[in-house]
Amino acid sequence: MFSFDDNLPLKIIAWFLQFPFYIFWFILKYFINKDKNESNIVQAPQYPKTIVVTGASQGIGESLVEYYYKNCPSCEVIIMISRSTEKLEKVKNRLNSNNQRKLIIYQCDVTDSEEMKRIYLDIHRTYGQIDILFANAGVSFRQLSLTNTFDKAVRDVFNININGVINSIMPVIELKNVKQIAIVSSQAAYAPFMSPFYGTTKQCVLSLGRDLRRILAKDNIVVNVISPGPVHTPMLDGVIATTTKHGVSAEKAAEIIYDGLRRNQAEIVFPAVTGVFQYILSFLPLCIAQPIAMYQFRLK
Numbered sequence: 029m030f031s032f033d034d035n036l037p038l039k040i041i042a043w044f045l046q047f048p049f050y051i052f053w054f055i056l057k058y059f060i061n062k063d064k065n066e067s068n069i070v071q072a073p074q075y076p077k078t079i080v081v082t083g084a085s086q087g088i089g090e091s092l093v094e095y096y097y098k099n100c101p102s103c104e105v106i107i108m109i110s111r112s113t114e115k116l117e118k119v120k121n122r123l124n125s126n127n128q129r130k131l132i133i134y135q136c137d138v139t140d141s142e143e144m145k146r147i148y149l150d151i152h153r154t155y156g157q158i159d160i161l162f163a164n165a166g167v168s169f170r171q172l173s174l175t176n177t178f179d180k181a182v183r184d185v186f187n188i189n190i191n192g193v194i195n196s197i198m199p200v201i202e203l204k205n206v207k208q209i210a211i212v213s214s215q216a217a218y219a220p221f222m223s224p225f226y227g228t229t230k231q232c233v234l235s236l237g238r239d240l241r242r243i244l245a246k247d248n249i250v251v252n253v254i255s256p257g258p259v260h261t262p263m264l265d266g267v268i269a270t271t272t273k274h275g276v277s278a279e280k281a282a283e284i285i286y287d288g289l290r291r292n293q294a295e296i297v298f299p300a301v302t303g304v305f306q307y308i309l310s311f312l313p314l315c316i317a318q319p320i321a322m323y324q325f326r327l328k
């Protein structure tokens with residue numbers, strides 16, 4: 029069981045060196061640096077008027093649309109983007125009882141950078157500034173591999189989950205047409221070996237979000253990362269029950285996200301129980317973390 033191929037000695041040394049440093053750093057940050065951090069000073073919009081949600085046709089995206097539609101009276105325009113007009117129309121028809129709230133549909137694949145730019149220009153001209161942009165569209169490698177070759181599934185999961193996020197946020201940053209950007213990552217980012225390829229893509233957008241939060245603070249743009257654990261959406265259809273038993277509903281997820289964004293939480297992590305578990309796994313050497321994960325989630 030103990031092999032050195034994952035640099036076990038190095039990790040043990042690094043862990044012992046890191047641990048006291050982390051405690052010291054948290055204390056220092058809390059007492060001294062708390063209010064000086066630029067990204068914490070920038071105000072998140074409290075009364076958003078216009079929001080954009082990619083991947084709005086089902087799951088977490090659909091629940092975000094519904095939550096803002098029902099619980100955010102300041103919200104005048106909610107723009108929904110996904111590949112399926114039919115599914116977006118269904119969401120719109122289900123919600124659109126009040127005509128004052130505008131539910132706008134744009135059909136687009138987030139991997140199409142030119143089309144995404146064109147859509148944002150149109151939004152800019154028609155609706156003005158975007159208060160909150162949710163870069164939410166994403167797919168799991170497991171879903172893709174059910175219907176595609178290995179090669180296509182790997183390429184698509186990287187293309188949609190990473191390039192799709194970049195295409196969803198860069199045009200509005202260029203146009204300086206956004207106040208808050210919420211990037212949907214996943215707790216899979218902490219222990220990517222538990223969900224190969226997917227976890228790696230989510231680790232990438234987690235780092236992207238952290239960098240952008242720091243860099244864009246000077247332009248008064250707030251960036252937050254959302255790291256859900258299991259959320260009961262179509263993405264989890266067919267996933268074994270042991271993996272999802274601590275999951276939350278998409279409605280609950282939307283409520284937690286809404287609250288976290290108002291408070292400008294740098295990273296919104298939920299449910300706590302799976303978050304803590306995955307976070308601890310990320311600090312363990314692979315030869316210890318992997319058997320624990322396999323036992324807990326009955327991975328093969």
Ligand SMILES: NC(=O)c1ccc[n+]([C@@H]2O[C@H](COP(=O)([O-])OP(=O)(O)OC[C@H]3O[C@@H](n4cnc5c(N)ncnc54)[C@H](OP(=O)(O)O)[C@@H]3O)[C@@H](O)[C@H]2O)c1
Pocket residue numbers: 082083084085086087088089109110111112115136137138139164165166167168188192212213214215255256257258259260261262263264
């Ligand atoms: N559910 C979970 O347990 C969980 C946990 C952690 C993180 N997440 C993340 O949360 C986000 C939403 O997941 P979900 O559970 O709501 O998944 P879902 O139910 O499968 O919904 C995914 C949404 O993304 C859209 N989408 C997928 N590929 C797209 C593309 N190329 N272009 C445009 N839209 C695209 C889909 O719409 P169309 O098919 O109409 O295009 C759909 O609206 C994802 O980023 C996911 O990785 C989910």
